[in-house]
Amino acid sequence: MLEALKEEVWxxxxxxxxxxxxxxxxGNASGFxxxxxxxxxxxxxxxxxxxxxxDMVVVDLDGRVVEGTLNPSSDTPTHLEFxxxxxxVRGAVHTHSVEATAWAQACREIPCYGTTHADQFHxxxxxxxxxxxxxxxxxxxxxxxxxxxxxFRDKDPLAQPGVLVAGHAPFTWGKNPMxxxxxxxxxxxxxxxxxxxxxxxxxxxxxxLPDYILEKHYxxxxxxxxxxxxxx
Amino acid sequence: MLEALKEEVWxxxxxxxxxxxxxxxxGNASGFxxxxxxxxxxxxxxxxxxxxxxDMVVVDLDGRVVEGTLNPSSDTPTHLEFxxxxxxVRGAVHTHSVEATAWAQACREIPCYGTTHADQFHxxxxxxxxxxxxxxxxxxxxxxxxxxxxxFRDKDPLAQPGVLVAGHAPFTWGKNPMxxxxxxxxxxxxxxxxxxxxxxxxxxxxxxLPDYILEKHYxxxxxxxxxxxxxx
Amino acid sequence: MLEALKEEVWxxxxxxxxxxxxxxxxGNASGFxxxxxxxxxxxxxxxxxxxxxxDMVVVDLDGRVVEGTLNPSSDTPTHLEFxxxxxxVRGAVHTHSVEATAWAQACREIPCYGTTHADQFHxxxxxxxxxxxxxxxxxxxxxxxxxxxxxFRDKDPLAQPGVLVAGHAPFTWGKNPMxxxxxxxxxxxxxxxxxxxxxxxxxxxxxxLPDYILEKHYxxxxxxxxxxxxxx
Amino acid sequence: MLEALKEEVWxxxxxxxxxxxxxxxxGNASGFxxxxxxxxxxxxxxxxxxxxxxDMVVVDLDGRVVEGTLNPSSDTPTHLEFxxxxxxVRGAVHTHSVEATAWAQACREIPCYGTTHADQFHxxxxxxxxxxxxxxxxxxxxxxxxxxxxxFRDKDPLAQPGVLVAGHAPFTWGKNPMxxxxxxxxxxxxxxxxxxxxxxxxxxxxxxLPDYILEKHYxxxxxxxxxxxxxx
Numbered sequence: 001m002l003e004a005l006k007e008e009v010w011x012x013x014x015x016x017x018x019x020x021x022x023x024x025x026x027g028n029a030s031g032f033x034x035x036x037x038x039x040x041x042x043x044x045x046x047x048x049x050x051x052x053x054x055d056m057v058v059v060d061l062d063g064r065v066v067e068g069t070l071n072p073s074s075d076t077p078t079h080l081e082f083x084x085x086x087x088x089v090r091g092a093v094h095t096h097s098v099e100a101t102a103w104a105q106a107c108r109e110i111p112c113y114g115t116t117h118a119d120q121f122h123x124x125x126x127x128x129x130x131x132x133x134x135x136x137x138x139x140x141x142x143x144x145x146x147x148x149x150x151x152f153r154d155k156d157p158l159a160q161p162g163v164l165v166a167g168h169a170p171f172t173w174g175k176n177p178m179x180x181x182x183x184x185x186x187x188x189x190x191x192x193x194x195x196x197x198x199x200x201x202x203x204x205x206x207x208x209l210p211d212y213i214l215e216k217h218y219x220x221x222x223x224x225x226x227x228x229x230x231x232x
Numbered sequence: 233m234l235e236a237l238k239e240e241v242w243x244x245x246x247x248x249x250x251x252x253x254x255x256x257x258x259g260n261a262s263g264f265x266x267x268x269x270x271x272x273x274x275x276x277x278x279x280x281x282x283x284x285x286x287d288m289v290v291v292d293l294d295g296r297v298v299e300g301t302l303n304p305s306s307d308t309p310t311h312l313e314f315x316x317x318x319x320x321v322r323g324a325v326h327t328h329s330v331e332a333t334a335w336a337q338a339c340r341e342i343p344c345y346g347t348t349h350a351d352q353f354h355x356x357x358x359x360x361x362x363x364x365x366x367x368x369x370x371x372x373x374x375x376x377x378x379x380x381x382x383x384f385r386d387k388d389p390l391a392q393p394g395v396l397v398a399g400h401a402p403f404t405w406g407k408n409p410m411x412x413x414x415x416x417x418x419x420x421x422x423x424x425x426x427x428x429x430x431x432x433x434x435x436x437x438x439x440x441l442p443d444y445i446l447e448k449h450y451x452x453x454x455x456x457x458x459x460x461x462x463x464x
Numbered sequence: 465m466l467e468a469l470k471e472e473v474w475x476x477x478x479x480x481x482x483x484x485x486x487x488x489x490x491g492n493a494s495g496f497x498x499x500x501x502x503x504x505x506x507x508x509x510x511x512x513x514x515x516x517x518x519d520m521v522v523v524d525l526d527g528r529v530v531e532g533t534l535n536p537s538s539d540t541p542t543h544l545e546f547x548x549x550x551x552x553v554r555g556a557v558h559t560h561s562v563e564a565t566a567w568a569q570a571c572r573e574i575p576c577y578g579t580t581h582a583d584q585f586h587x588x589x590x591x592x593x594x595x596x597x598x599x600x601x602x603x604x605x606x607x608x609x610x611x612x613x614x615x616f617r618d619k620d621p622l623a624q625p626g627v628l629v630a631g632h633a634p635f636t637w638g639k640n641p642m643x644x645x646x647x648x649x650x651x652x653x654x655x656x657x658x659x660x661x662x663x664x665x666x667x668x669x670x671x672x673l674p675d676y677i678l679e680k681h682y683x684x685x686x687x688x689x690x691x692x693x694x695x696x
Numbered sequence: 697m698l699e700a701l702k703e704e705v706w707x708x709x710x711x712x713x714x715x716x717x718x719x720x721x722x723g724n725a726s727g728f729x730x731x732x733x734x735x736x737x738x739x740x741x742x743x744x745x746x747x748x749x750x751d752m753v754v755v756d757l758d759g760r761v762v763e764g765t766l767n768p769s770s771d772t773p774t775h776l777e778f779x780x781x782x783x784x785v786r787g788a789v790h791t792h793s794v795e796a797t798a799w800a801q802a803c804r805e806i807p808c809y810g811t812t813h814a815d816q817f818h819x820x821x822x823x824x825x826x827x828x829x830x831x832x833x834x835x836x837x838x839x840x841x842x843x844x845x846x847x848f849r850d851k852d853p854l855a856q857p858g859v860l861v862a863g864h865a866p867f868t869w870g871k872n873p874m875x876x877x878x879x880x881x882x883x884x885x886x887x888x889x890x891x892x893x894x895x896x897x898x899x900x901x902x903x904x905l906p907d908y909i910l911e912k913h914y915x916x917x918x919x920x921x922x923x924x925x926x927x928x
Contacts, residue, residue: 023653024646026580045925074916074924096580098653102660105578106902111672114337115400116258116328118673118681119692133908140912159686167905168579182256189255189330195663196334199427201670206433206802208343209350209863212829216836217350220770222391228351228770229741277693306684306692338670346801347864348722348792365676372680399673414720421719421794428798431891438570438897440807441631441814444597448604449814452538454855460538460815461509487885488878490812560812562885566892569810575904582905582913583924623918632811659895665902 001067002040002058005031009040010053012091012177017048019185021097028073031177032083032090037061039083043070074141081145082173086157091177093184096169099191103127104164110190113197120186122159126151130166144168162187233299234272234290237263241272242285244323244409249280251417253329260305263409264315264322269293271315275302306373313377314405318389323409325416328401331423335359336396342422345429352418354391358383362398376400394419465531466504466522469495473504474517476555476641481512483649485561492537495641496547496554501525503547507534538605545609546637550621555641557648560633563655567591568628574654577661584650586623590615594630608632626651697763698736698754701727705736706749708873712791713744715881723791724769727873728779730786733757735779739766770837777841778869782853787873789880792865795887799823800860806886809893816882818855822847826862840864858883 012029016022025048030041040056057068061080065072073079079092103110103125110125112118128147135143148163148171161183162172170191172183208214221228244261248254257280262273272288289300293312297304305311311324335342335357342357344350360379367375380395380403393415394404402423404415440446453460476493480486489512494505504520521532525544529536537543543556567574567589574589576582592611599607612627612635625647626636634655636647672678685692708725712718721744726737736752753764757776761768769775775788799806799821806821808814824843831839844859844867857879858868868879904910917924 024649026583043926071923071926096653098656098660101578101580101657102664105657105661105905106665108664111669112678113399113670114333114673115677115681116333118678119258119685122682122686123678130906131909133906136908136912140916159682167577167909185256189328192330193333193337195660195667196331196427197337198667198670199431199663200334200340201338202667203427203430203434205343206345206430209346209801210826210829212832213347213827213863214344214350214355216832217347218354218391220836221351222354227767230739230767275694303691303694337673345863346797348797351722362674363677365674368676368680372684399677417720421792424794425797425801428795428891429801431895432798432804433802435891435894435898437807438809438894441569441810442594442597444600445595445631445811446808446814446819448600449811450818450855452604453815454818459535462507462535488881490815560885562888562892565810565812565889566896569889569893570897572896575901576910577902578905579909579913582910583917586914586918587910623914631809659892659899662899662902663895666899 002033002036002038003053005033006040006056006058007053008177009042009056010051012093012181013042013048013051015178015181016093016095016184019181021095021184021188022048023096027093027095028075029091029093029177029181030073030076030079032092034090038066039076039080041072041076041079043068044073046070075144077139077141078145078148078171081142081149082157082171085149086152086173088158088175089173090175091180092171092173093177093180094169094171095184095188097184097188097191099195100164100170100187101168102195103191104169105167107166109164110194113194116186116193117190120183120190121162122156125162125164125187125190126155126160127164128166234265234268234270235285237265238272238288238290239285240409241274241288242283244325244413245274245280245283247410247413248325248327248416251413253327253416253420254280255328259325259327260307261323261325261409261413262305262308262311264324266322270298271308271312273304273308273311275300276305278302307376309371309373310377310380310403313374313381314389314403317381318384318405320390320407321405322407323412324403324405325409325412326401326403327416327420329416329420329423331427332396332402332419333400334427335423336401337399339398341396342426345426348418348425349422352415352422353394354388357394357396357419357422358387358392359396360398466497466500466502467517469497470504470520470522471517473506473520473641474515476557476645477506477512477515479642479645480557480559480648483645485559485648485652486512487560491557491559492539492543493555493557493641493645494537494540494543496556498554502530503540503544505536505540505543507532508537510534539608541603541605542609542612542635545606545613546621546635549613550616550637552622552639553637554639555644556635556637557641557644558633558635559648559652561648561652561655563659564628564634564651565632566659567655568633569631571630573628574658577658580650580657581654584647584654585626586620589626589628589651589654590619590624591628592630698729698732698734699749701729702736702752702754703749704873705738705752706747708787708789708877709738709744709747711874711877712789712880715877717791717793717880717884718744719792723789724771725787725789725873725877726769726772726775728786728788734762735772735776737768737772737775739764740769742766771840773835773837774841774844774867777838777845778853778867781845782848782869784854784871785869786871787876788867788869789873789876790865790867791880791884793880793884793887795891796860796866796883797864798891799887800865801863803862805860806890809890812882812889813886816879816886817858818852821858821860821883821886822851822856823860824862
């Protein structure tokens with residue numbers, strides 16, 4: 001069942017890995033079919049190399065396995081919370097990509113420092129609060145989804161297609177599984193750019209190259225008597 | 233028409249991607265043919281993998297599409313401003329490469345800290361001002377080009393073949409499309425080196441390895457009684 | 465003898481390199497067979513490209529070569545100390561992977577800043593003291609193992625499957641050679657994330673992108689009059 | 697003539713590129729044959745992809761081209777100074793590898809912070825002074841070599857097989873061209889590790905992950921009721 005969706009979810013998981021966002025097996029992508037109310041998701045802890053489309057596990061919105069012999073991702077209850085709450089969202093992704101995870105671990109939202117960010121997210125990338133000890137003790141993964149949904153009560157999830165979970169890592173989503181992957185790729189780039197922007201902004205110029213060396217190097221390559229490279 | 237130029241522009245776009253400067257579809261290269269006054273440029277938001285030379289869009293210097301069924305890059309009006317203003321420039325590139333973008337987002341010019349920079353750019357890499365709300369509201373991409381051209385009024389564009397747009401990202405150019413790509417590659421390396429130079433310069437030595445460990449490791453590999461590796 | 469173990473150790477060494485943790489020949493993996501009490505380990509200073517399973521050297525727990533014509537890794541005495549002391553450990557890995565080595569050189573344990581770390585290590589990654597001049601002078605590699613074993617006297621090595629040696633680099637281990645490699649990969653990611661977490665946490669927001677530019681970029685790509693990309 | 701040396705030098709240049717140390721054409725390797733007193737070196741500004749062994753240029757120790765139709769690397773006079781002054785050195789390499797160049801641009805020697813460094817270099821990696829305006833004006837590349845030789849007057853070049861030229865970049869050397877390349881690779885890793893060591897050492901711990909989340913994540917994957925992954 002849902003062969004097209006399983007294929008789509010499998011391809012999304014493959015692209016996650018090819019994009020360098022996933023270390024070992026730390027990542028998963030899912031897709032939602034609103035017609036049937038079913039979700040296809042990556043099996044838990046399975047090597048990407050040996051994973052085939054038919055290994056994707058199909059679950060309903062209550063998390064019951066409808067098709068598949070493998071355990072679904074342990075993060076499945078978090079994904080389901082997105083599909084139950086976020087209008088129009090049909091794909092979701094979780095990674096521990098390094099740069100976004102650093103912001104999540106630092107419990108800081110990612111400010112919008114440039115157009116790269118503004119092209120993808122309509123404002124800062126929000127960060128959740130930590131889950132409480134009670135939320136962790138019972139239904140941890142479900143409560144992770146609830147804390148995210150709580151944060152997005154007044155937001156448009158398609159305009160801000162991602163979040164950082166404090167002390168954990170990013171989740172992204174989109175109109176389909178591949179869009180969710182693209183948002184994960186974009187988020188990682190935005191997170192890195194934001195870190196470097198602060199570093200460059202807070203840093204100060206140090207002594208530059210002496211002018212006579214600058215001049216020498218520029219002229220030996222581009223000046224009228226240039227001698228770098230081969231005769232043209 | 234302009235098959236050679238379209239091929240050249242296509243190859244420049246491919247090399248951009250192979251150089252790791254482009255995330256998703258965030259980059260574009262164009263080329264200018266002064267004889268006909270026409271420009272070939274990458275189509276907007278198209279995947280690099282499926283793009284062929286004949287997909288390059290041909291526009292005139294006023295931005296009218298002369299050939300091609302796809303939309304040209306949304307940054308086309310910025311590129312055209314270069315060809316209208318910069319004598320001898322026949323190729324232009326836009327990327328959101330991470331290190332150069334960090335400087336653009338920090339609104340800092342890149343100082344010339346070494347010969348790597350001096351080999352490519354005759355002085356610091358300048359940064360524009362932010363566009364005003366008015367400039368953004370009408371003809372945003374054209375005004376991006378104008379703000380750059382304004383900054384280069386007294387500069388030689390071929391001696392300083394690139395710029396950072398505040399809050400946005402770098403643009404580079406050159407005598408042909410491939411040279412513009414090479415300048416984008418060089419700019420990214422220069423931006424990274426400049427950031428690291430400031431970090432290393434402002435940092436201070438911390439306690440070194442104890443001498444007796446240094447000595448042990450050096451001697452076990454290179455000393456008269458070395459026992460690392462295989463007998464020679 | 466022990467063909468299966470030698471193959472397993474060889475594969476672990478190959479994966480180390482493919483994972484980007486090894487520069488030149490700076491890394492080695494070994495495996496332990498509790499039945500025979502023997503260990504298979506990479507030969508010293510041999511290129512990974514030309515190394516075959518039968519090149520793995522077999523030694524006993526006292527370090528005597530039992531099979532093989534090449535010298536075993538110079539770090540063999542350190543590996544043996546693990547197998548003699550750590551119940552259930554059957555694989556060990558040593559690398560000079562950059563991020564973990566930076567923490568080792570800074571003589572700092574890696575705090576647990578997030579779930580990526582908590583998924584792999586039950587608490588901070590500890591760092592040893594420096595070896596004394598006496599410990600370096602006699603049986604350096606054995607004493608490296610002893611200093612690690614000393615630090616783990618009250619720890620569960622399988623719950624904290626790795627360590628940083630002060631001024632040196634990381635060692636990891638596990639239930640088999642491939643698990644030890646996976647722990648080395650995880651440790652490198654954790655070390656990088658921890659460094660970036662501190663950097664992001666101690667940094668502060670700088671001026672963000674003006675709102676009117678954020679709005680323009682978001683809307684030109686996603687708004688009702690979007691003109692980025694191709695018509696759908 | 698010197699076909700074996702030219703092949704060796706060509707292979708060294710290829711490996712430089714494959715090691716990621718070279719951006720565009722910014723790097724070169726040479727080799728010295730003490731019997732004939734001749735040197736084979738990379739031609740200037742030629743693409744690595746199209747370069748063949750027979751393109752290597754042969755020069756004598758005074759820099760006169762003895763064989764070859766291409767211009768030798770513009771850095772040839774620097775290389776020759778090594779072969780004239782450094783006993784036992786038969787290979788030399790110049791790159792603008794990013795991390796080592798950052799230290800050169802910051803005019804700082806690289807302290808020895810760990811055994812990775814001690815395995816390769818017998819002490820800190822020294823940095824030259826800037827060349828004077830006079831030294832730059834006449835025989836710039838030769839004077840670059842002289843400033844290096846001056847710094848090594850009391851050092852053993854084979855025990856400290858590399859240097860940072862202030863405001864410029866690293867040079868390394870060795871017993872043969874491939875050893876010089878390996879020293880360039882090692883130097884880049886050491887430079888990166890040293891930068892990160894200072895960053896980690898000067899940084900301070902920030903709030904860790906709450907214990908109840910650490911415990912939850914560790915136990916859900918490794919505890920008696922683990923539910924991560926597939927049933928074993």
